[in-house]
Amino acid sequence: MNGKQPMVLVDRVHKFYQRGSERLDVLDGLTLEVREGEFVGLMGPSGSGKTTLLNLIAGLDKPSQGEVWVGGQRISSMSESQLARWRTAHLGFIFQFYHLLPVLSAYENVELPLLMLHLTASQRRQQVLTALELVGLADRLKHRPGQLSGGQQQRVGIARAIVTDPSLIVADEPTGDLDAKSAVEILDLLEELRKSLHKTIVLVTHDPRAAERADRLLHLDKGRLAGQQQPSPEGVPG
Amino acid sequence: MTFLLLIVKNLTRNKIRSVVTALSTMVLVFVCTLVWSILAFLDSVTAEQSQNLKAIVTERWQLPSQMPFAYASSLSEGAASDPDDVQPEDAMTWQFYGGSLDPKNRTRDNSLFAFGLEPDKLLTMMDELDELPPERKAELAAVVDKMRGNRQALIVGRNRLAAINKQVGERIKLFGLNYREIDLEFEIVGVFPEGRYDNAAAFDREYLLAALDAWPATHNGRPHPLAEKTLNLVWLRVPDMQAFTQVDQQIEESPLYASPSVKCETASSGRASFLEAYRDLIWGMRWLLGPAILVTLALVIANAISISVRERRTEFAVLKVLGFRSHHVLLLVLGEALLLGVTAGLLSAGLTYYFVNNVAGGIPFPIAFFQAFYIPLDALGWGAGIGVLTALLGSALPAWSARSVSVSDVFAKVA
Ligand SMILES: Nc1ncnc2c1ncn2[C@@H]1O[C@H](COP(=O)(O)OP(=O)(O)OP(=O)(O)O)[C@@H](O)[C@H]1O
Ligand SMILES: [Mg+2]
Numbered sequence: 325m326n327g328k329q330p331m332v333l334v335d336r337v338h339k340f341y342q343r344g345s346e347r348l349d350v351l352d353g354l355t356l357e358v359r360e361g362e363f364v365g366l367m368g369p370s371g372s373g374k375t376t377l378l379n380l381i382a383g384l385d386k387p388s389q390g391e392v393w394v395g396g397q398r399i400s401s402m403s404e405s406q407l408a409r410w411r412t413a414h415l416g417f418i419f420q421f422y423h424l425l426p427v428l429s430a431y432e433n434v435e436l437p438l439l440m441l442h443l444t445a446s447q448r449r450q451q452v453l454t455a456l457e458l459v460g461l462a463d464r465l466k467h468r469p470g471q472l473s474g475g476q477q478q479r480v481g482i483a484r485a486i487v488t489d490p491s492l493i494v495a496d497e498p499t500g501d502l503d504a505k506s507a508v509e510i511l512d513l514l515e516e517l518r519k520s521l522h523k524t525i526v527l528v529t530h531d532p533r534a535a536e537r538a539d540r541l542l543h544l545d546k547g548r549l550a551g552q553q554q555p556s557p558e559g560v561p562g
Numbered sequence: 563m564t565f566l567l568l569i570v571k572n573l574t575r576n577k578i579r580s581v582v583t584a585l586s587t588m589v590l591v592f593v594c595t596l597v598w599s600i601l602a603f604l605d606s607v608t609a610e611q612s613q614n615l616k617a618i619v620t621e622r623w624q625l626p627s628q629m630p631f632a633y634a635s636s637l638s639e640g641a642a643s644d645p646d647d648v649q650p651e652d653a654m655t656w657q658f659y660g661g662s663l664d665p666k667n668r669t670r671d672n673s674l675f676a677f678g679l680e681p682d683k684l685l686t687m688m689d690e691l692d693e694l695p696p697e698r699k700a701e702l703a704a705v706v707d708k709m710r711g712n713r714q715a716l717i718v719g720r721n722r723l724a725a726i727n728k729q730v731g732e733r734i735k736l737f738g739l740n741y742r743e744i745d746l747e748f749e750i751v752g753v754f755p756e757g758r759y760d761n762a763a764a765f766d767r768e769y770l771l772a773a774l775d776a777w778p779a780t781h782n783g784r785p786h787p788l789a790e791k792t793l794n795l796v797w798l799r800v801p802d803m804q805a806f807t808q809v810d811q812q813i814e815e816s817p818l819y820a821s822p823s824v825k826c827e828t829a830s831s832g833r834a835s836f837l838e839a840y841r842d843l844i845w846g847m848r849w850l851l852g853p854a855i856l857v858t859l860a861l862v863i864a865n866a867i868s869i870s871v872r873e874r875r876t877e878f879a880v881l882k883v884l885g886f887r888s889h890h891v892l893l894l895v896l897g898e899a900l901l902l903g904v905t906a907g908l909l910s911a912g913l914t915y916y917f918v919n920n921v922a923g924g925i926p927f928p929i930a931f932f933q934a935f936y937i938p939l940d941a942l943g944w945g946a947g948i949g950v951l952t953a954l955l956g957s958a959l960p961a962w963s964a965r966s967v968s969v970s971d972v973f974a975k976v977a
Contacts, residue, residue, distance in 0.1 A: 375973060384883060385970035405887045412885025423880040427571040432564070439564055440885040484884070496973075 329396060331492060331524040332358035332381055337390035339376055339547075350376045352547035353390070360491070363518050363525045365538030372544045374528045378494050381526060382415055383407040395491055412440040416485030416523075418495035422477040424469040424484075430456065431465040434483045441488065455483040459513060475506030482513060486523070493517065494526045499534050511537050565890075569897040576870065583866040584902055587952070588910035590859045591945050595914045596925055597847050597855075598944055599937045604844060608834040615806050615828050616687075617650070619796040619813065622825040626658075628791035631771065633819060637796040640809040641816040648808040650798035654683035657767055658794050661736025661746060663726060671725045674736060676716065676763035678770040681709035684717070687797055689829075690758045698755045705752030713769040716748035719760040723753060741788055744773050798826075856952055863956030867899050871960040878964050879972035888965045895961035896954070903953030904946050911937075911945025 339351035350373040358364050368374050379385040380392050383399045384407075392400040395414055402410060411417075424433045434455055438448045456462050459479040469477050478498060485493055495514070499507035515537055517523045527534060535541050543550040573580045619637050620627035638653035657678035662668040684706050686692055691702060709715040716734075728734055730750050738744040748765060770792070777786040800806045810826040813819065827835070837844065871878075878891050915937045918925055924934030 376970075379970050379973065382883070384973075408882065408885050408887040411883065417883045419880070423876065425568075425877060425880075427575050428568070432567075435564060436881070436886075437884040440887075440890075488885075 330357040330393075331360040331362070331395060332356070332526065333391075333393040334377070334381065335391045335393070337380060337387040337392065339373070339380065339385075340388050350547055351380075351387070354547065354549060356542070356549065358524060358526060360524055361518065361522045363515070363537065363539045364527065365535045365541040366526060366528045366544060367530065367535055367541060368544035368550075373547050374544050375496055377544065378496055378526065378528055381492075382417055382494050383411055409440070412437055412488055414490050414492060416482075416488070416490045416493040418478070418481050418485050418493065418498045420497040420500040422469070422474075422481045422501075424477055424480055426469050429466050429468055430461060430472065430480045430483075433469070433480055434487050437484060437488050451487050451489075452483075455487040456480075458486065458517075459483045473506070474502050475509055478502060478506070478510050479513065482510070482517075486517065486521070490523075492524045492526070494528075496528045497530065498527070499529065499531050504533075507531065507533065565894075566897070569894060569901055572870075572894070572898055573902060579866055579870065580902060583863060584906040586862045587859060587903055587906035587949060588913075590855050590862075591907045591910035591948050592914050594852060594855050594948055595911050595937060595941045595944060596918075596935075597851055599918075599925065599941060600935045601844065601848055601852075602938055602940070603935050604837065608830050608837065615800050615803065616689075617798040617800055617806055617809060617826050618829055619798065619824050619826050620794075622823045624822065627794055628788070629793040629796075629822060629824060630790045631655075631657075631793045633824070634793055634796065636816070636818055637813065637824070638798070640798055640800075641812040641818065643812075643816070647812055648800070648805050650800055650805075650809060652683075652686055652799040654679055654687040654797045655767060655793060656795035656797070657770055657792050659736075659741060659744075659746070659765075659770055660739035662739055663734060663736065665737040665745075668739070671727075673739065674718070674722060674726060674763050675761075676736075676765055678767035679764055681706045681715075681764075681766055684709075684764060687799065688759075691755065694755060702752075702755055708751040709766055712749065712751070713766050713772070714747055714749050715751040716763055716765045717752050717754060718750055718763045719754045720756060721760040722763060723750070725761075741770070741774075741786070744770070744777070744786065746770070746773060856948065856955075859948070859952040860955040863899055863903065863953055864959065865956075867895065867957045868960035868963075870898075871895060871964045874964070875967050876972055878967040879969045882967065882969050891967070892961050892965040895964045896957055899953040899957030899961070900950060903949035903956075905949070907945040907947070907949025908942060909945075911941045914945075915939070915941050 334354060334356040337351055337354050338349070340347050340349045342348075354377065356377075366374050366377070376385070380387055380400070381394065383392075383394070383402065387400050390400070391398055397410065397414075399407060399410060424430075425436070428436070431452055434452045435448055438451060443451075453462065456465065459482050461476060461479055461483065464472060464476065464480075467476075469480070472480065478501075481498075485495075493514075498514070499510050502510060511534055514525060514527070518525050527538060529535055621629050634655050638650070638655065640648060640650045640653075642649045658675065659678055660673065660675045662674070663672040684691055685699070685703060694702060705717055709717065718728075723729070726734070728750060730752060733747065733749050735745060735747045738746070746765075746769065754760065754762065754764075774786050774789050774792060777789070778784055798809060800809055806826075806828060813824060813826050878894075881891060881894075882888075918937045924936050926934050
């Protein structure tokens with residue numbers, strides 16, 4: 325695509341967890357660049373650190389060493405509350421198990437991130453409706469998560485992730501809990517987001533069908549990036 | 563607004579738990595309201611009034627106080643002997659006469675306890691009756707008028723009247739209980755205004771005095787055993803504490819009250835010394851029962867909230883991913899507890915207020931000379947206050963733990 329400053333830059337990041345006296349090294353000097361508008365797939369065996377990496381990119385956790393930059397901002401040195409604000413505006417997170425609040429309707433679930441922004445009720449309403457229309461659920465506003473299928477719930481999850489119009493969307497096995505047909509629908513939707521809205525997407529998956537959709541596929545193993553299919557023109561260190 | 567909605571919706575998530583928590587809050591607020599109503603009332607009656615005091619003169623060493631009626635007139639003047647001495651503004655004497663409608667079979671429902679006094683003093687000296695609104699006062703004055711011309715007139719409280727199953731206009735004969743063989747016939751001429759004297763009765767003291775005077779004639783010239791012990795209390799109205807002190811001193815120094823000797827107290831100090839006997843009980847109510855209820859309630863709320871927080875750790879993590887900051891999560895949990903606590907507390911205090919005062923007619927808790935207690939309007943404030951306080955105490959820890967949920971810890975387990 326183009327050679328502007330990367331959307332995501334993970335720079336020589338180490339991440340370890342201390343468990344009692346034992347140190348568990350999860351990420352080991354990992355470097356990764358994702359360009360704006362790129363759709364990157366991340367695969368790897370269970371426990372290889374995919375979720376850990378995603379959490380670092382999403383500002384949900386801090387690297388033990390190294391830096392994480394997103395959209396030109398060094399998020400690895402932001403405070404908790406700066407990160408929270410940053411996430412609301414710049415990041416959409418899609419979960420494997422949807423994690424919608426069961427007591428809220430689809431509409432209210434999608435509205436949640438907007439509560440953290442200074443918007444009027446009608447502005448919020450406009451954005452929620454737009455997001456739900458985009459995922460094809462304009463007719464399910466009042467349904468609670470329990471009244472929706474897995475695929476529909478995930479679409480609400482996606483609407484919630486894009487409702488603040490973030491530039492980066494990260495998804496942790498978004499199709500992992502879905503049947504084949506719903507999975508395809510979700511992947512179509514993600515691809516659509518990237519194409520028509522130019523979102524940058526980082527997708528963790530075990531699902532080869534999901535991996536197929538990515539511009540670039542990365543393999544994580546024992547905290548390092550192993551190899552890349554369809555290497556990008558510039559090349560990525562690792 | 564949507565935030566509040568989220569709080570409300572969270573409460574509906576586990577309805578049984580919310581209802582049980584609300585009910586326990588209501589029960590405990592109910593008990594607290596009763597206890598505090600009694601304490602507040604006792605506090606108010608023992609709090610010293612600084613203006614318009616009533617001094618109470620009683621026998622010094624005996625309970626019940628039984629003074630000779632000869633003391634009445636000089637005590638009513640505050641034992642003033644010198645032109646410089648202070649005279650009370652007003653005074654009244656009390657003589658207690660108990661009688662039963664049936665001489666052989668005395669029950670609670672056929673007996674009556676009446677104050678022998680000067681009828682005029684009903685209007686000027688009796689607590690509450692001296693502060694009636696004009697129309698009620700006029701009604702009472704009409705009854706007092708009837709008493710003036712008729713020694714046998716009796717004014718009765720409405721509850722007592724109902725208990726003995728009589729009506730205004732009827733005549734009754736009472737067989738003396740404390741005044742043995744002094745049987746008095748009365749004509750019921752009216753009822754007390756509703757309130758403090760619903761169970762009392764009053765009549766002209768001259769009637770009792772005359773009966774005592776007539777007694778020797780039919781008993782070989784011997785006086786009635788209580789003839790010299792018929793004056794139970796004297797009340798004196800004084801303008802302020804300084805006048806009270808002076809009158810007290812005049813009575814103290816007077817040679818007239820040697821045997822038996824007398825003492826002078828303010829109404830509140832009199833009540834306070836009477837309440838001394840209940841000091842431990844009142845202390846326990848105030849400092850053990852009250853706090854114990856608050857602690858229990860805080861624990862009940864803490865338990866319910868911490869269970870619900872534990873169940874929702876993932877949800878709080880999700881909210882944080884969506885950009886909710888720690889204090890939003892904290893507020894969410896506190897808000898839930900507060901909303902529940904305040905609603906249940908207000909509701910409970912409101913219901914207690916309504917039912918105790920309007921349906922049950924007071925708390926039947928006879929302590930000292932008080933028969934029943936009423937819930938003050940303040941109770942609504944207490945209810946809400948208890949709700950807020952216990953909700954804050956109970957949810958502080960769970961709310962803090964919700965606030966501190968670490969997203970990466972939660973999802974490390976989920977993923
Ligand atoms: N907060 C944490 N505390 C301690 N250890 C953690 C934490 N988060 C992750 N780990 C550990 O780090 C390692 C990598 O975990 P991670 O969740 O990133 O793997 P993953 O590649 O996403 O695996 P999966 O495919 O099963 O989701 C695991 O061994 C995990 O137990
Ligand atoms: Mg994972």
